[in-house]
Amino acid sequence: MAKGIVLGIAVVLVLLLPCRATGPVDALLAAADNALDRLRTRKRKDWAVAAVLLAPSIVILGAFGVAPIVAAVYMSLFASKGLAKSFVGLDHYAAALRDPAFWQSAATTIYYVAGTIPATLTLSFLVALCLFRLVRGRGLLRTVYFLPYVTSTVAAAMVWRIIFHPRSGLANALLAWFGFEPKSWLLEARGLLFFLTGEQETLMTVGPSLALCCVILFDIWHSSGFMIVVFLAGLSAIPRELEESARLDGANVFQATWRITLPLLSPTIFFLAIISVIRAFQAFSSFYALTGNGRGPLDTTQNLTVYIFSNFYEYGRLGYGTAVAAMLCLGIVTLTLIQWRAVGRRVHYE
Amino acid sequence: MKRIGAKTALAIALALGGAVTMFPFAWMVLTAFKTNTEAMSPTISLFPAQWQWHNFADTFRAAPFGVYFFNSFVVAVIVTVAVMLTSLMAGYAFARLEFPGRRVLFAMFLATMMVPFEIALIPNFVLIRSLGWYNTYAALIVPWCANAFSIFLARQAFMRLPSDYFDAARVDGCGHLRFLAWVAAPLVKPAVVTVALFAFLGSYNSLIWPLVVTSEENMRVVQVGLTVFSGAEGVEINLLMCASTIVILPTVALYFAAQRNFLEGALGSGIKG
Numbered sequence: 001m002a003k004g005i006v007l008g009i010a011v012v013l014v015l016l017l018p019c020r021a022t023g024p025v026d027a028l029l030a031a032a033d034n035a036l037d038r039l040r041t042r043k044r045k046d047w048a049v050a051a052v053l054l055a056p057s058i059v060i061l062g063a064f065g066v067a068p069i070v071a072a073v074y075m076s077l078f079a080s081k082g083l084a085k086s087f088v089g090l091d092h093y094a095a096a097l098r099d100p101a102f103w104q105s106a107a108t109t110i111y112y113v114a115g116t117i118p119a120t121l122t123l124s125f126l127v128a129l130c131l132f133r134l135v136r137g138r139g140l141l142r143t144v145y146f147l148p149y150v151t152s153t154v155a156a157a158m159v160w161r162i163i164f165h166p167r168s169g170l171a172n173a174l175l176a177w178f179g180f181e182p183k184s185w186l187l188e189a190r191g192l193l194f195f196l197t198g199e200q201e202t203l204m205t206v207g208p209s210l211a212l213c214c215v216i217l218f219d220i221w222h223s224s225g226f227m228i229v230v231f232l233a234g235l236s237a238i239p240r241e242l243e244e245s246a247r248l249d250g251a252n253v254f255q256a257t258w259r260i261t262l263p264l265l266s267p268t269i270f271f272l273a274i275i276s277v278i279r280a281f282q283a284f285s286s287f288y289a290l291t292g293n294g295r296g297p298l299d300t301t302q303n304l305t306v307y308i309f310s311n312f313y314e315y316g317r318l319g320y321g322t323a324v325a326a327m328l329c330l331g332i333v334t335l336t337l338i339q340w341r342a343v344g345r346r347v348h349y350e
Numbered sequence: 351m352k353r354i355g356a357k358t359a360l361a362i363a364l365a366l367g368g369a370v371t372m373f374p375f376a377w378m379v380l381t382a383f384k385t386n387t388e389a390m391s392p393t394i395s396l397f398p399a400q401w402q403w404h405n406f407a408d409t410f411r412a413a414p415f416g417v418y419f420f421n422s423f424v425v426a427v428i429v430t431v432a433v434m435l436t437s438l439m440a441g442y443a444f445a446r447l448e449f450p451g452r453r454v455l456f457a458m459f460l461a462t463m464m465v466p467f468e469i470a471l472i473p474n475f476v477l478i479r480s481l482g483w484y485n486t487y488a489a490l491i492v493p494w495c496a497n498a499f500s501i502f503l504a505r506q507a508f509m510r511l512p513s514d515y516f517d518a519a520r521v522d523g524c525g526h527l528r529f530l531a532w533v534a535a536p537l538v539k540p541a542v543v544t545v546a547l548f549a550f551l552g553s554y555n556s557l558i559w560p561l562v563v564t565s566e567e568n569m570r571v572v573q574v575g576l577t578v579f580s581g582a583e584g585v586e587i588n589l590l591m592c593a594s595t596i597v598i599l600p601t602v603a604l605y606f607a608a609q610r611n612f613l614e615g616a617l618g619s620g621i622k623g
Binding site: 160 | 357368372391450590
C-alpha cells in the first residue's frame with residue numbers, strides 16, 4: 001500500500017518535470033505572484049516571496065541540520081534507561097576519556113588519516129601532472145581514473161573483500177607468485193610493522209593492523225579520482241608561459257614543477273587537504289563494508305565513527321554516543337581551524 | 351625524437367595506472383560469471399571456464415534484490431526531484447530577492463555544510479523515531495530533500511544571470527514565481543543537472559542513514575541489502591559479485607551519460623574552498 005503511494009508520487013513527479021505546463025500551473029503561479037506582490041513593503045521588500053521560496057529548505061535544514069547539533073549537546077548530558085532519563089552532566093565525556101576502546105579508536109582514526117591523505121594527495125598530484133601533459137587520450141583516462149569515485153563504496157568494497165580473501169583471494173595468489181607466505185589481510189589484527197620487520201614479536205600490536213592497512217589501500221583507490229579531477233582543473237588555470245619561460249632559462253622538468261607549478265597550485269592543495277581531513281575523520285562506509293561490522297579483527301579497524309555507531313546502534317547508548325560524537329566534531333572543527341591558520345597563510349594566491 | 355619518446359612513456363605509464371584502477375571492476379564482472387567453486391578456488395583463473403549467465407537470475411532468487419532496487423530508486427528519484435526544487439527556490443531567493451536577514455540566513459545555511467554528520471546522526475534518529483517514521487520511506491527521503499551545497503550551486507548560477515531578463519519580464523507583468531519557473535530555471539539548466547546528479551548519487555550510494563532508520567527487510571535499500579547479503583552465512587562469492595555488478599551498473603551508466611556534469615560538480619565543490 002505505502003509502496004504504491006510512494007511509487008505514484010515518484011511517477012507523477014518525473015512526468016511533471018519536463019512538461020512546461022503553461023495552463024493550470026501557470027495560472028496558479030500567477031495568482032500566487034499577485035497575492036505575494038501585495039504583501040511587498042518598502043522596508044521589507046520581497047520578504048513574502050522569499051518566505052515562500054525558502055520555507056521548505058528552512059524547515060528541512062533547520063530540523064535535520066541545525067536542531068540536531070543543539071539536541072546532541074543536550075542528549076550527551078543525559079543517561080537513558082528505557083524511557084527514564086537522568087541528568088549525568090559530563091559523565092559520558094569522562095567515561096569516554098577513561099575507556100581504552102575510545103583511545104584505540106582515536107588512534108585508528110589518526111592512522112587512517114595519516115595513511116590515506118598524504119598518499120592520496122601525492123599520487124593524485126603526480127597522475128594529474130602526467131595527465132595534463134598528455135595530448136591524446138586525456139579525456140578517456142580522466143574518465144577511467146574518476147570512475148571509482150562514482151561507484152558505491154559498498155559494492156566496490158565487496159570486490160576488494162574477495163581480492164583479500166585469505167583462501168581464494170588474488171592478493172595471496174600474488175604473494176605466492178613472489179614466494180611469500182599468505183596473509184589474512186582484512187582478518188589480520190597483527191600490525192603492519194610486525195610483518196615488515198620480519199615478524200618481531202614486540203611489534204605485534206604496534207601501529208596500524210594489516211586489516212586497517214587494507215582499508216587505507218581501498219580508500220586511496222576509491223578517492224584518488226576526485227583529487228585528480230580537481231588537480232587537473234587547478235593545473236589548467238595556471239598560465240603556461242611561466243613554466244615555459246622557466247624551461248627556456250634552463251630549468252629541468254622537475255625544477256619547473258617544484259618551483260613554479262607546485263607553489264601556484266597551493267590553493268588547490270590547501271583546499272583538498274582541508275576537505276580530505278574532514279572526510280577521513282568521518283569515514284564509515286568503507287570500514288563497515290570491508291570488515292562486515294566496521295570493527296574488524298580485535299576491533300583494530302574501529303575508528304571513532306564506527307565506535308560511535310556501534311555504541312549507539314548495537315548497545316543503544318545514545319547519550320554516550322552523542323558525547324563521543326560531540327568530541328569528534330570539536331576535534332574536526334579545531335583541526336580545520338588550525339590548518340586554516342597555520343597553512344592558509346602560506347598559500348600563494350595570484 | 352627524444353620528446354616523442356618521453357610522451358609515449360608517459361602515455362604507457364598512465365594507461366597502466368588506468369588499467370590498475372579499472373582492474374577491480376573487471377575482476378568483479380569476471381567473477382560474477384564464474385561458478386562458485388571456480389570463484390572460491392585457490393588457483394586463480396582470469397576468465398570463467400564457462401560463462402554462467404544464470405548467476406544473475408540466481409542472485410535475484412538468493413535475496414530480494416528486486417525489492418532493494420525498488421526502494422533505492424524510489425528514494426533516490428524523489429530525493430533528486432525534491433533537491434532540484436528546493437535548491438532552485440532557495441538559490442533564487444538568495445541570489446535575486448531582497449529581504450531582511452538574507453546574509454545571516456545564507457551564512458547559517460553554509461554553516462550546516464561544515465558540521466560533520468556524526469553529531470546529527472543520533473539526534474536525527476531520535477527525531478525520526480518520535481515522528482513515527484522509523485521503517486518508512488519518509489525517514490529515508492525527507493531529511494535529504496534540501497542541502498546547503500545544492501542551494502549554494504543554484505545561487506551561484508542565478509547570480510550569473512543578467513538582471514535585464516527579470517526587468518523585461520517584470521515589464522510584461524511577470525512575478526518572481528512565474529519568472530523563476532518559466533525563465534530563470536531553464537536558463538540555469540547545467541547547474542540543475544549537476545545538482546540532480548549529485549543528489550541521485552548521494553542518495554543511491556548512502557549507507558549509514560538507511561542502516562540506522564530501517565530494520566525491516568522490505569524497507570532495505572540496495573547498499574544495506576548488499577552488506578546484509580555479504581554477511582550472510584555461506585554467501586556465494588560469484589553471486590556477491592553479481593549483486594555488486596548490478597548495484598554499480600546504474601551509477602556507471604549515469605556517469606557515462608553525463609560525464610561532463612559530474613566533473614563540473616566535483617569542480618564546483620572545489621571552487622567553494
